[in-house]
Amino acid sequence: MFPPLLLMALRFDVASLIMIGYVVLQSEVWWPRSRGDVLTIAAGGVLWTVIGNGVWYIGQDLTTSVFSAMMSSLVPVLTAGFSWILLPSERLRPLSIAGLGIGFVGVMVMLVPSGEITFAESLLGKAILVGGAGSISLSSVLIRYVDTSFSSSVQTAWSAALGAVLLHVLSPLLGETWSGEVPLMAGVAVAYLGILSTVVAYLLYFSLLQRRPSFEVTLMMYLAPVVAAIFGWLLFSEPVTPSMVGGFLLVVGGFALMKRQDIRAELARFGVIG
Structure with missing residues:
Protein backbone atom coordinates (compact mmCIF):
# COMPACT_ATOMS: atom_id res chain seq x y z
CA MET A 1 0.00 0.00 0.00
CA PHE A 2 0.96 3.66 -0.34
CA PRO A 3 2.26 5.77 2.54
CA PRO A 4 -0.22 8.48 3.71
CA LEU A 5 1.10 11.58 1.91
CA LEU A 6 1.73 9.73 -1.34
CA LEU A 7 -1.78 8.26 -1.18
CA MET A 8 -3.22 11.76 -0.83
CA ALA A 9 -1.00 13.04 -3.65
CA LEU A 10 -2.27 10.33 -5.99
CA ARG A 11 -5.85 10.98 -4.87
CA PHE A 12 -5.59 14.65 -5.80
CA ASP A 13 -3.72 13.81 -9.03
CA VAL A 14 -6.79 11.93 -10.18
CA ALA A 15 -9.26 14.48 -8.84
CA SER A 16 -7.48 17.58 -10.19
CA LEU A 17 -7.12 16.16 -13.71
CA ILE A 18 -10.85 15.44 -13.85
CA ARG A 33 -6.25 36.45 -13.46
CA THR A 49 -5.42 20.07 0.55
CA VAL A 50 -1.93 19.55 2.02
CA ILE A 51 -2.56 20.14 5.74
CA GLY A 52 -6.30 19.57 6.02
CA ASN A 53 -6.26 16.36 3.99
CA GLY A 54 -2.69 15.12 3.49
CA VAL A 55 -1.27 15.72 6.95
CA TRP A 56 -4.65 14.67 8.38
CA TYR A 57 -3.99 11.15 7.08
CA ILE A 58 -0.74 11.01 9.05
CA GLY A 59 -2.69 11.82 12.22
CA GLN A 60 -5.32 9.24 11.36
CA ASP A 61 -2.59 6.58 11.04
CA LEU A 62 -1.58 7.34 14.64
CA THR A 63 -5.08 7.05 16.10
CA THR A 64 -8.42 5.55 14.97
CA SER A 65 -10.82 6.27 12.13
CA VAL A 66 -13.59 6.87 14.69
CA PHE A 67 -11.61 9.61 16.43
CA SER A 68 -10.59 11.07 13.07
CA ALA A 69 -14.22 11.39 12.01
CA MET A 70 -15.18 12.93 15.35
CA MET A 71 -12.50 15.57 14.86
CA SER A 72 -14.18 16.53 11.59
CA SER A 73 -17.12 17.72 13.69
CA LEU A 74 -14.83 20.46 14.97
CA VAL A 75 -14.62 22.10 11.53
CA PRO A 76 -17.95 24.04 11.68
CA VAL A 77 -17.12 25.34 15.16
CA LEU A 78 -13.62 26.46 14.18
CA THR A 79 -14.95 28.00 10.97
CA ALA A 80 -17.29 30.16 13.02
CA GLY A 81 -14.40 31.11 15.30
CA PHE A 82 -12.12 32.16 12.45
CA SER A 83 -15.01 34.04 10.82
CA TRP A 84 -15.47 35.96 14.06
CA ILE A 85 -11.82 37.04 13.91
CA LEU A 86 -11.42 37.73 10.18
CA LEU A 87 -14.89 38.71 8.93
CA PRO A 88 -16.31 41.83 10.65
CA SER A 89 -19.81 41.06 9.38
CA GLU A 90 -19.86 37.76 11.30
CA ARG A 91 -19.00 38.90 14.83
CA LEU A 92 -20.16 36.50 17.52
CA ARG A 93 -22.47 37.50 20.35
CA PRO A 94 -21.77 36.46 23.96
CA LEU A 95 -23.84 33.25 23.76
CA SER A 96 -22.11 32.30 20.52
CA ILE A 97 -18.72 32.85 22.15
CA ALA A 98 -19.87 30.58 24.96
CA GLY A 99 -20.79 27.97 22.35
CA LEU A 100 -17.32 28.25 20.86
CA GLY A 101 -15.84 27.64 24.30
CA ILE A 102 -18.06 24.60 24.89
CA GLY A 103 -16.89 23.18 21.57
CA PHE A 104 -13.26 23.48 22.61
CA VAL A 105 -14.03 21.84 25.95
CA GLY A 106 -15.49 18.93 23.98
CA VAL A 107 -12.30 18.65 21.96
CA MET A 108 -10.19 18.57 25.13
CA VAL A 109 -12.39 15.81 26.56
CA MET A 110 -11.73 13.72 23.45
CA LEU A 111 -8.02 14.60 23.32
CA VAL A 112 -7.19 13.99 26.98
CA PRO A 113 -9.99 11.82 28.45
CA SER A 114 -8.09 11.10 31.67
CA GLY A 115 -7.24 14.74 32.30
CA GLU A 116 -3.53 13.87 32.28
CA ILE A 117 -1.36 14.68 29.29
CA THR A 118 0.82 11.73 28.28
CA PHE A 119 3.07 12.33 25.30
CA ALA A 120 2.35 9.18 23.32
CA GLU A 121 1.96 8.47 19.62
CA SER A 122 -1.82 8.53 19.90
CA LEU A 123 -1.79 12.02 21.45
CA LEU A 124 0.43 13.25 18.61
CA GLY A 125 -2.04 11.80 16.12
CA LYS A 126 -4.94 13.52 17.87
CA ALA A 127 -3.08 16.84 17.91
CA ILE A 128 -2.38 16.52 14.17
CA LEU A 129 -6.09 15.94 13.53
CA VAL A 130 -7.02 19.05 15.51
CA GLY A 131 -4.48 21.02 13.47
CA GLY A 132 -5.93 19.59 10.27
CA ALA A 133 -9.46 20.60 11.27
CA GLY A 134 -8.18 24.10 12.06
CA SER A 135 -6.43 24.30 8.71
CA ILE A 136 -9.58 23.35 6.78
CA SER A 137 -11.59 25.92 8.75
CA LEU A 138 -9.07 28.71 8.24
CA SER A 139 -8.87 27.91 4.53
CA SER A 140 -12.65 28.19 4.17
CA VAL A 141 -12.71 31.59 5.85
CA THR A 148 -11.69 36.49 -6.42
CA SER A 149 -13.23 36.08 -9.85
CA PHE A 150 -13.27 32.28 -9.53
CA SER A 151 -16.30 30.10 -9.03
CA SER A 152 -16.05 27.58 -6.19
CA SER A 153 -15.56 24.67 -8.62
CA VAL A 154 -12.66 26.39 -10.42
CA GLN A 155 -10.99 27.31 -7.13
CA THR A 156 -11.39 23.72 -5.89
CA ALA A 157 -9.88 22.27 -9.08
CA TRP A 158 -6.75 24.44 -8.95
CA SER A 159 -6.35 23.96 -5.19
CA ALA A 160 -6.44 20.20 -5.69
CA ALA A 161 -3.79 20.45 -8.42
CA LEU A 162 -1.47 22.64 -6.31
CA LEU A 173 11.10 14.94 2.24
CA LEU A 174 9.37 13.33 5.23
CA GLY A 175 10.99 9.99 4.52
CA GLU A 176 8.13 8.20 2.80
CA THR A 177 9.22 5.40 0.49
CA TRP A 178 7.35 3.34 -2.07
CA SER A 179 8.39 0.13 -3.78
CA GLY A 180 6.80 1.15 -7.08
CA GLU A 181 4.32 -1.72 -7.01
CA VAL A 182 0.61 -0.97 -7.34
CA PRO A 183 -1.50 -3.83 -5.94
CA LEU A 184 -5.00 -4.07 -7.36
CA MET A 185 -6.71 -2.96 -4.15
CA ALA A 186 -4.34 0.00 -3.81
CA GLY A 187 -5.26 1.16 -7.31
CA VAL A 188 -8.95 0.71 -6.54
CA ALA A 189 -8.51 2.75 -3.34
CA VAL A 190 -6.82 5.63 -5.23
CA ALA A 191 -9.55 5.61 -7.88
CA TYR A 192 -12.28 5.56 -5.24
CA LEU A 193 -10.73 8.40 -3.25
CA GLY A 194 -10.00 10.49 -6.33
CA ILE A 195 -13.29 10.04 -8.19
CA LEU A 196 -16.02 9.31 -5.63
CA SER A 197 -14.63 10.81 -2.41
CA THR A 198 -13.27 13.94 -4.10
CA VAL A 199 -14.78 14.78 -7.51
CA VAL A 200 -18.30 13.43 -6.99
CA ALA A 201 -18.44 14.42 -3.31
CA TYR A 202 -17.30 18.00 -3.97
CA LEU A 203 -19.65 18.46 -6.94
CA LEU A 204 -22.55 17.27 -4.80
CA TYR A 205 -21.42 19.52 -1.95
CA PHE A 206 -21.27 22.64 -4.12
CA SER A 207 -24.56 21.72 -5.77
CA LEU A 208 -26.20 21.48 -2.34
CA LEU A 209 -24.72 24.84 -1.36
CA GLN A 210 -26.45 26.39 -4.36
CA ARG A 211 -29.80 24.78 -3.53
CA ARG A 212 -29.96 24.61 0.27
CA PRO A 213 -28.93 26.94 3.13
CA SER A 214 -25.28 26.56 4.17
CA PHE A 215 -26.48 25.76 7.70
CA GLU A 216 -28.22 22.58 6.48
CA VAL A 217 -25.16 21.50 4.49
CA THR A 218 -22.91 22.10 7.50
CA LEU A 219 -25.07 19.83 9.65
CA MET A 220 -24.25 16.89 7.37
CA MET A 221 -20.71 16.97 8.73
CA TYR A 222 -22.08 15.60 11.98
CA LEU A 223 -23.18 12.42 10.23
CA ALA A 224 -19.55 11.44 9.54
CA PRO A 225 -18.67 10.52 13.16
CA VAL A 226 -21.81 8.41 13.49
CA VAL A 227 -21.13 6.48 10.27
CA ALA A 228 -17.42 6.13 11.11
CA ALA A 229 -18.19 4.87 14.60
CA ILE A 230 -20.49 2.18 13.23
CA PHE A 231 -18.14 0.96 10.49
CA GLY A 232 -15.00 1.37 12.63
CA TRP A 233 -16.60 -0.90 15.22
CA LEU A 234 -17.93 -3.41 12.66
CA LEU A 235 -14.83 -3.65 10.43
CA PHE A 236 -11.89 -2.90 12.74
CA SER A 237 -13.31 -3.43 16.25
CA GLU A 238 -12.37 0.17 17.12
CA PRO A 239 -13.76 1.17 20.50
CA VAL A 240 -16.19 4.04 20.97
CA THR A 241 -15.33 5.35 24.44
CA PRO A 242 -17.54 7.46 26.75
CA SER A 243 -15.07 10.36 26.44
CA MET A 244 -15.43 10.29 22.65
CA VAL A 245 -19.22 10.36 22.86
CA GLY A 246 -19.25 13.02 25.59
CA GLY A 247 -16.72 15.23 23.81
CA PHE A 248 -18.57 14.89 20.51
CA LEU A 249 -21.87 15.87 22.14
CA LEU A 250 -20.20 18.93 23.68
CA VAL A 251 -18.89 19.97 20.25
CA VAL A 252 -22.35 19.52 18.71
CA GLY A 253 -23.92 21.40 21.63
CA GLY A 254 -21.48 24.26 21.23
CA PHE A 255 -22.24 24.45 17.52
CA ALA A 256 -25.99 24.45 18.24
CA LEU A 257 -25.55 27.33 20.69
CA MET A 258 -23.54 29.30 18.13
CA LYS A 259 -26.12 28.66 15.40
CA ARG A 260 -29.22 28.90 17.58
CA GLN A 261 -30.81 31.58 15.39
CA ASP A 262 -30.34 29.50 12.24
CA ILE A 263 -31.74 26.44 14.02
CA ARG A 264 -34.77 28.45 15.16
CA ALA A 265 -35.33 29.75 11.63
CA GLU A 266 -35.13 26.25 10.14
CA LEU A 267 -37.51 24.80 12.72
CA ALA A 268 -39.96 27.63 12.01
CA ARG A 269 -39.67 27.00 8.26
CA PHE A 270 -40.70 23.36 8.77
CA GLY A 271 -43.50 24.35 11.17
CA VAL A 272 -41.91 22.72 14.22
CA ILE A 273 -42.10 25.99 16.16
CA GLY A 274 -44.22 29.10 15.66
Missing part, protein backbone atom coordinates in the same frame (compact mmCIF):
# COMPACT_ATOMS: atom_id res chain seq x y z
CA MET A 19 -11.93 18.72 -12.23
CA ILE A 20 -9.61 20.94 -14.28
CA GLY A 21 -10.87 19.27 -17.46
CA TYR A 22 -14.42 19.90 -16.29
CA VAL A 23 -13.94 23.59 -15.45
CA VAL A 24 -12.04 24.28 -18.68
CA LEU A 25 -15.05 23.00 -20.62
CA GLN A 26 -17.71 24.58 -18.40
CA SER A 27 -16.25 27.91 -17.23
CA GLU A 28 -15.25 31.00 -19.14
CA VAL A 29 -13.05 32.16 -16.25
CA TRP A 30 -10.85 29.18 -15.38
CA TRP A 31 -7.32 30.65 -15.39
CA PRO A 32 -5.93 32.79 -12.48
CA SER A 34 -5.73 38.37 -10.24
CA ARG A 35 -3.90 38.35 -6.95
CA GLY A 36 -7.10 37.23 -5.25
CA ASP A 37 -7.33 34.23 -7.55
CA VAL A 38 -3.77 33.21 -6.68
CA LEU A 39 -4.38 33.68 -2.94
CA THR A 40 -7.49 31.49 -2.99
CA ILE A 41 -5.60 28.75 -4.84
CA ALA A 42 -2.74 29.00 -2.32
CA ALA A 43 -5.11 28.89 0.67
CA GLY A 44 -6.97 25.92 -0.75
CA GLY A 45 -3.87 24.10 -1.95
CA VAL A 46 -1.77 24.49 1.20
CA LEU A 47 -4.24 24.77 4.09
CA TRP A 48 -7.10 22.70 2.76
CA LEU A 142 -9.71 32.96 3.95
CA ILE A 143 -11.28 31.95 0.64
CA ARG A 144 -14.41 33.91 1.58
CA TYR A 145 -12.29 36.82 2.81
CA VAL A 146 -10.30 37.20 -0.43
CA ASP A 147 -11.86 38.90 -3.46
CA GLY A 163 -1.99 20.39 -3.31
CA ALA A 164 -1.12 17.29 -5.34
CA VAL A 165 2.18 18.82 -6.47
CA LEU A 166 3.09 19.90 -2.93
CA LEU A 167 2.20 16.50 -1.49
CA HIS A 168 4.44 14.77 -4.06
CA VAL A 169 7.29 17.04 -2.92
CA LEU A 170 6.56 16.63 0.79
CA SER A 171 6.23 12.84 0.72
CA PRO A 172 9.94 11.99 0.12
